[in-house]
Amino acid sequence: MKILYLFNYWIVIVIMLAGLYAVIASSNLVKKIAGLSIFQASVFILYISSGKILGGTAPIVDSSVPADVVFSNPLPHVLILTAIVVGVATTAVGAALIIRIHRAYGSIEENEILEYEE
Amino acid sequence: MSQTVVSLAISFLLGLMLLSVFAVIAMRNLFAAIILLGIYSLLAAALFMTLDAVDVAFTEAAVGAGISTILILATLLHVGHDTKAKKIIKPAPLLLVLAVGALLVYGTLDLPEFGNAQNRVHQSEITRHYLEKSPGKNGEIGIPNVVTSILASYRGYDTLGEVTVVFCAAIGVMSLLGGLRKKKKQTTVSNDSTTDSAS
Amino acid sequence: MKHHLVLRVVAKLLIPSILLFALYTQFHGDYGPGGGFQAGVIYAAGFILHALVFGLESTKKIMPLWLLKILSALGVMVYAGTGLTSLLLGRPFLDYYALAEGVHGQELGIMLVELGVGFTVSSVMLILFYLFADQGTEE
Numbered sequence: 050m051k052i053l054y055l056f057n058y059w060i061v062i063v064i065m066l067a068g069l070y071a072v073i074a075s076s077n078l079v080k081k082i083a084g085l086s087i088f089q090a091s092v093f094i095l096y097i098s099s100g101k102i103l104g105g106t107a108p109i110v111d112s113s114v115p116a117d118v119v120f121s122n123p124l125p126h127v128l129i130l131t132a133i134v135v136g137v138a139t140t141a142v143g144a145a146l147i148i149r150i151h152r153a154y155g156s157i158e159e160n161e162i163l164e165y166e167e
Numbered sequence: 168m169s170q171t172v173v174s175l176a177i178s179f180l181l182g183l184m185l186l187s188v189f190a191v192i193a194m195r196n197l198f199a200a201i202i203l204l205g206i207y208s209l210l211a212a213a214l215f216m217t218l219d220a221v222d223v224a225f226t227e228a229a230v231g232a233g234i235s236t237i238l239i240l241a242t243l244l245h246v247g248h249d250t251k252a253k254k255i256i257k258p259a260p261l262l263l264v265l266a267v268g269a270l271l272v273y274g275t276l277d278l279p280e281f282g283n284a285q286n287r288v289h290q291s292e293i294t295r296h297y298l299e300k301s302p303g304k305n306g307e308i309g310i311p312n313v314v315t316s317i318l319a320s321y322r323g324y325d326t327l328g329e330v331t332v333v334f335c336a337a338i339g340v341m342s343l344l345g346g347l348r349k350k351k352k353q354t355t356v357s358n359d360s361t362t363d364s365a366s
Numbered sequence: 367m368k369h370h371l372v373l374r375v376v377a378k379l380l381i382p383s384i385l386l387f388a389l390y391t392q393f394h395g396d397y398g399p400g401g402g403f404q405a406g407v408i409y410a411a412g413f414i415l416h417a418l419v420f421g422l423e424s425t426k427k428i429m430p431l432w433l434l435k436i437l438s439a440l441g442v443m444v445y446a447g448t449g450l451t452s453l454l455l456g457r458p459f460l461d462y463y464a465l466a467e468g469v470h471g472q473e474l475g476i477m478l479v480e481l482g483v484g485f486t487v488s489s490v491m492l493i494l495f496y497l498f499a500d501q502g503t504e505e
Contacts, residue, residue, distance in 0.1 A: 053174055054281035059272060060181040066268045067188045074260035077250040079197050079242065083204050086235060087188055090211045090227070094218075098177075101218045102289060103170050103282030109221070109398060110302040111311035120298050121219040122289055123313045127322060129223050130314070131329045134403055134487070137230045137238075138336035141494050144242040145343040148498075151246045152347070158251055221399040225391075229407040234491055237414060241498035309469035310396040310476065318401065319476040323460045326479070327445055330486050334442050337490040344497045 058095070065091040076159040078150065082143045089136045093129045100125035170282075173217060180214045193255055198240070198248045205236035222314045297321065377419040384412035392484045396473070402480040406487025414495050422499055431496060434489040441486030448478045 068091060071084025100122035106114065108123040147157060154162045187207045194200040208231030215224035279286045288294070301308045301316050308316040318326055392405030417425035449460040452475075457464040462475025 053178070055275060055278075057174075057177055057181055057281070058275045058278060060178075060185055062268055062271045062275065064181075064185055064188050065271070066264045067185075067192060069267065070260055070264045071192050073263065074257045075192075075250075077197070079239065079246065080192075080200065080250065082239065083191055083200060086204060086231075087191065087207065090208065090231065093223070093227070094181075094211060094214060097215055097218050097220045097223060098281065099278075099286075099288060100220070101282050102284045103173065105219060105284070107219045107221045107399075108298065108313040109311050110298065110313060111397065119284055120313070122294055123297060123317055124294060126220045126223050126314045127317045129220070130226055130318060130403065131325060133223070133226050133230055134329055135332050137235050138333055140235050141238050141336050142339045142343070144238050144498070145340045147242055148245050149343055157246050222401065222404075225399045225404045226407075229404050229411070233411055234407055234494075238494060238498055241495070244499070306469070308472045308476075310473065312396055312398060312400075314399075315395050315401050315476065315480075316472075319479050320462060320472055323449075323479060326483065327449070327460070330442055330445055330483050333490050334438055334486055337438055337493050340494055340497055 057098075061091055061095050061098075065095075078147045078157040078159070079144075082140060082147065085143070086136070086140055089132070093132060096125050096129055176217050177214065180210055180217065184210045184214070195250050196248055197243055197250060201236060201239050201243065204239070205232050208232040208235065222312075373419050377415055381412050381416055384415065385409060388412065388488075392480065393477075395480055396476065402483025403487050405480075406484045406489075407491055409484070409488040410491035410495070413492055417495065417499065422496070426496065429492060431493070434493050434496070438486050438489040438493065441482045441484070441489065444482030444485065445479055448475060448482070 065088055068084045068086075068088030071087065072081050075081055075084065102119050102121050105119040105121045108120045108126070110120065150162070151157050154165050156162060156165075184207055187203050187210065191200045191203045191207065194203065208227060212224045212228035212232065215221075215227055279288075297313055297317055300306055301321075302311050302313060303309065308320055310316050388405045388409035391400040391408060392402060395401035395405070413425055413429055416428070448462075448465075452461045452464040453459050455464040460475075462471045465471045465474050465478075
């Protein structure tokens with residue numbers, strides 16, 4: 050069982066690396082923002098999976114749950130909730146910057162912008 | 168029995184997410200790439216549901232698959248749909264990324280067992296305080312949803328910072344995009360001619 | 367998109383339901399998944415659907431930009447104001463026990479705070495959409 054879950058963590062790490070590769074290696078600015086968004090979501094998955102208890106349920110405690118149920122840990126949920134909203138805020142500002150860059154330089158390919166600068 | 172179902176569901180969703188991420192990197196048409204990014208966010212929301220994080224799944228589906236996709240698609244209105252990238256695989260970034268990946272994989276060998284109720288993170292005093300003493304008729308806060316009670320009451324100061332960040336994002340985008348006049352056609356023509364002469 | 371009758375009719379049926387669902391999510395955040403952020407985004411999604419089907423100009427007549435700017439600042443002020451009220455009543459910042467007795471103070475404080483969050487998030491998402499989509503309506 051441990052190997053199966055280690056394997057899941059490794060898939061999450063591959064997704065993280067793919068997002069990082071998109072940020073570093075693409076010359077298109079929109080793809081860089083997409084890679085950043087992919088990277089952020091994979092970090093969230095890694096975090097939330099630490100709060101899960103097998104056989105547990107969502108952390109909503111009301112009178113309808115049976116007495117011996119285990120609840121998953123609510124603390125990572127709270128942190129990731131904040132992180133998701135901050136992530137969309139940065140994506141919005143990044144996309145606005147892309148529009149301004151396109152207005153100023155006429156293109157959003159990194160090499161063309163650098164050539165324009167020279 | 169349900170544990171294997173949960174683990175199979177997690178593996179299946181992660182596999183689909185991996186496929187969509189590779190497709191996002193490989194696509195040359197930006198419109199298709201951003202739609203695939205929306206699919207990736209929706210799969211992440213489904214994965215969060217499997218991991219019992221219902222509030223997070225709700226937020227990721229609404230914000231990631233909804234607003235984020237719409238905003239980047241609206242950028243594509245201005246910048247065009249195609250990338251002129253010639254090579255997708257570049258060796259130097261690939262080596263760097265693989266090195267980082269090797270370090271991360273080495274780090275995961277120390278992670279505690281997934282989903283075990285005896286992990287340190289579940290035994291900590293503050294988690295038990297939040298889960299036992301805050302909801303219920305005699306609790307400190309008395310509302311069933313523990314995530315909301317942590318977010319709005321116990322850690323309310325952080326949420327104030329978060330709302331301020333969202334507000335500042337609006338101010339930032341207003342100052343970047345608010346004063347632009349609609350002279351898009353003129354600007355593109357003059358910039359194109361300048362780029363042609365520079366390259 | 368104005369020419370597609372099916373889109374217009376279905377949007378007219380769906381948009382009130384979407385806004386109602388946003389209000390449900392906002393106020394039932396205590397009893398199930400939900401809360402200010404999710405509700406704000408769903409509320410903005412209703413108006414974005416209206417803008418996509420009926421045109422940005424008609425949505426701007428319903429929800430003008432000046433109103434959204436005021437609402438977004440109002441949300442932050444409601445949140446900080448709840449904290450300041452606790453401060454002025456002699457207890458620490460954002461301590462909800464100052465607002466009412468015991469558990470009811472907490473519930474009142476959480477409701478006010480989530481309301482502020484909902485105002486700000488919905489108006490900010492709609493402001494972002496207006497700013498991004500406005501540039502595309504060229505001559």
